Amino acid sequence: MVTLETKLGSLKLKHPIINASGTFDVLEADKVLQADLFNEFPFAAYVPKTVTMQPRTGNEPPRLYETAAGLLNSIGLANKGIESFIAEDLPRLASLPVPVIASIAGERTDDYGRCSEMLAGREEVAGIELNVSCPNVELDGKALGCDPGRTERATALAQAATSKFLIVKLTPNVTDIVELAQAAASGGADCVSVINTVHGMALDPWTLKPVLGHTTGGLSGPAIKPVALRAVYMVSHAIDLPVIGMGGVTTAQDVLEFLAAGATAVAVGTASFRDPLPGARLAGELVDLMEVRGIDSVKELVGRA
């Protein structure tokens, strides 16, 4: 008998599949999909879109472009700001039957502490994910997550502000992702997410100008799966924290591989644009894949590679 239950530190998950921030808006999906999302939620936890201290309008359109095996996006962290998120969204997200992991980012290092403090007393929030891929004004627009010292500091500020389960979501756009994972661990993270999107660019074949309004963007989807799998493998061997793996996960076989590479939970992002409710389906298919391999639990599977 296969059991899919897994523990992400203090968070108990029904199965190991969650959604990736910014790719599935349950409040919008609830308006358009014929599904009872507030009773039968397909993912084992819900991670909303990243919010920042101030609302952000995001980057110039076009913001999305489909590539041969992935998706380029330059959304630019468009969001309503943390105050509106807390006032308008959190009370509605409270009725989801799964843990809610809020995602925050800062244009300044201190923002991570301030946003965490604002969420600290909210019962609806089970965990906080620090998205360190936001352009940082103190680093001339470079992502804070490229700098180990600032990543450690942002994590420590968040850690001091809240006792919530703290996840740091790492960017792959660095020379050595392990160094950044170690910085997050030193700062007091309870978990790391691996990986955010990979820097990329596309040209219009006729005009030969950049397709995206922002010129460059972040690549996601199947194209980045091998990059993500390696990152999960390296990070999970280097630090003693649970890892959430993501990057191109589309099938149950992908989930199986990310768990074997060392992830304790796996997030689905870009694949949700084709099938918006893949969590429960992938969990069912994962049971079959584990059964034929004689693997009874997620615990037995994690880190097999």
Ligand SMILES: Cc1cc2nc3c(=O)[nH]c(=O)nc-3n(C[C@H](O)[C@H](O)[C@H](O)COP(=O)(O)O)c2cc1C
């Ligand atoms: C359109 C889009 C928007 C995204 N927005 C966010 C975001 O707000 N916060 C964040 O941490 N990651 C964001 N991501 C990154 C995803 O959460 C995920 O880390 C990445 O896309 C890799 O997973 P995937 O290949 O399954 O999409 C976004 C990705 C896409 C495609």
